[in-house]
Amino acid sequence: MSKNRLNRLLLPLFILALLLLLSLSSACTEREKDSLLQFLSGLSQDGGLGASWQNGTDCCTWEGITCNGKRRISEVSLPSRGLEGHISPSLGGLHGMLRLNLSGNTLTGGLPVELMSSRSIVSLDVSFNHLSGGLQELPSSTPHQPLQVLNISSNFFTGVFPSATWEKTRNLVAVNASNNSFSGWIPSSFCIRSPDMAMLDLSYNQFSGYINPGLGKCSALRVLTAGHNNITGTLPDELFNATSLEYLSLSNNQLEGTLDAANIIKLRNLAFLDLAANGFISGKVPDSIG
Ligand SMILES: *[C@@H]1O[C@H](CO)[C@@H](O)[C@H](O)[C@H]1NC(C)=O
Numbered sequence: 001m002s003k004n005r006l007n008r009l010l011l012p013l014f015i016l017a018l019l020l021l022l023s024l025s026s027a028c029t030e031r032e033k034d035s036l037l038q039f040l041s042g043l044s045q046d047g048g049l050g051a052s053w054q055n056g057t058d059c060c061t062w063e064g065i066t067c068n069g070k071r072r073i074s075e076v077s078l079p080s081r082g083l084e085g086h087i088s089p090s091l092g093g094l095h096g097m098l099r100l101n102l103s104g105n106t107l108t109g110g111l112p113v114e115l116m117s118s119r120s121i122v123s124l125d126v127s128f129n130h131l132s133g134g135l136q137e138l139p140s141s142t143p144h145q146p147l148q149v150l151n152i153s154s155n156f157f158t159g160v161f162p163s164a165t166w167e168k169t170r171n172l173v174a175v176n177a178s179n180n181s182f183s184g185w186i187p188s189s190f191c192i193r194s195p196d197m198a199m200l201d202l203s204y205n206q207f208s209g210y211i212n213p214g215l216g217k218c219s220a221l222r223v224l225t226a227g228h229n230n231i232t233g234t235l236p237d238e239l240f241n242a243t244s245l246e247y248l249s250l251s252n253n254q255l256e257g258t259l260d261a262a263n264i265i266k267l268r269n270l271a272f273l274d275l276a277a278n279g280f281i282s283g284k285v286p287d288s289i290g
Pocket residue numbers: 037055056
């Protein structure tokens with residue numbers, strides 16, 4: 001056999017072996033596949049996902065799934081897929097998942113604490129669903145969370161905002177909890193533990209009590225909206241320490257007192273201010289605004 005013919009024979013074999021090796025190492029793990037299949041079986045309406053999510057196949061190729069270079073699931077993105085049913089806690093078993101987006105479906109039941117306490121999730125979006133119940137307090141043993149973006153807006157969540165949870169989430173940048181039925185006080189722990197918090201939307205809920213002076217520690221906060229709640233008392237002087245504020249809306253509450261021009265001027269980045277439909281008895285927005 002000439003050297004050339006040998007090469008011609010070996011090359012295809014080599015390529016075949018390489019492909020085999022690649023296909024073996026490129027499959028997602030059985031455990032991660034099981035987590036997804038458990039999630040699928042918790043759905044009463046899967047919006048056609050079942051056709052793509054077949055047990056016999058590599059789950060890195062399934063619709064809505066992204067894997068990282070190590071063939072671990074890094075993202076589950078299924079917004080507006082017509083999903084109905086509940087969110088299986090099994091998704092908390094995807095230890096490499098950075099982003100979960102289930103926005104705009106008709107999911108019911110609670111938000112599994114396994115997702116809130118995930119050691120990997122950076123962005124969690126379950127907005128525009130029919131989720132209900134309270135947010136569970138994370139156990140005090142929970143280590144710090146990498147969570148940066150939490151969007152639980154436009155659901156049917158109730159109960160108080162668990163305050164210890166926000167002490168575990170030091171990387172939070174944006175929280176949107178608007179359009180739910182949360183009640184109780186706005187937690188003070190937000191920015192004390194999450195110095196990077198830039199956006200906090202708590203509007204259209206049933207929050208009550210005073211505005212916590214602790215919000216003044218939100219040095220990176222650009223957007224604060226808590227309109228359409230039942231917040232009482234005066235605006236604490238400390239709030240005006242949050243000088244990054246660009247957008248502040250506290251309309252439709254029971255706030256009262258005077259609006260101090262000297263305070264408002266401190267918010268030198270403020271471009272939008274809405275305090276309408278409150279009980280403010282005096283105070284005038286200084287001309288320096290706008
Ligand atoms: C998927 O297939 C594996 C291996 O054949 C099996 O052990 C497992 O039970 C299957 N899972 C489901 C949800 O059918």
